Amino acid sequence: DGGITQSPKYLFRKEGQNVTLSCEQNLNHDAMYWYRQDPGQGLRLIYYSQIVNDFQKGDIAEGYSVSREKKESFPLTVTSAQKNPTAFYLCASSIDWQGAYNEQFFGPGTRLTVL
């Protein structure tokens, strides 16, 4: 079955620690995205990657970092510089960046809680 996997589903972190969230897709999609979802707000784009070995900052990239060394993988690191990291993190992918009818497919999400 093709799809997107994220792990872990729940993650707890102490203040001052970096943590990496995993995102893997086997849909052969070029584009991948990381969003943050907070209660009462729309999804906000953290980083996106149009193609392997390339990525761009989204609207709220401060305190986060990513890599795209393989087409299938787009891990997100939440660093200690992120002021308010407790949130629901969603990874998504699409066939490409600009194609028409370019729906994004989402992983199940990781809920990060900073203690």
Added chain:
Amino acid sequence: GQNIDQPTEMTATEGAIVQINCTYQTSGFNGLFWYQQHAGEAPTFLSYNVLDGLEEKGRFSSFLSRSKGYSYLLLKELQMKDSASYLCAVRDSNYQLIWGAGTKLIIKP
């Protein structure tokens, strides 16, 4: 700035029809998407509109008026499983999705 507006919450009765509105102001327009999201789960794609008019897909239909910056999602023959949040998103001139905060739909028996 860019803005997507949706009602925060709506309530409807099982078997009825409900219309969820979305108005937008964005830098350019390259399509509008509707997604469904059950609590604690990932959003799933429902519909896509890029031209004015109505797109029908089973019990769900989506309408777009680009001149008015307006869309709606119409859900017919409501079922309890339709209780979820419905997210409106617009793809802007940079092909980035701008998301509304979502409309929580509560279905009552």
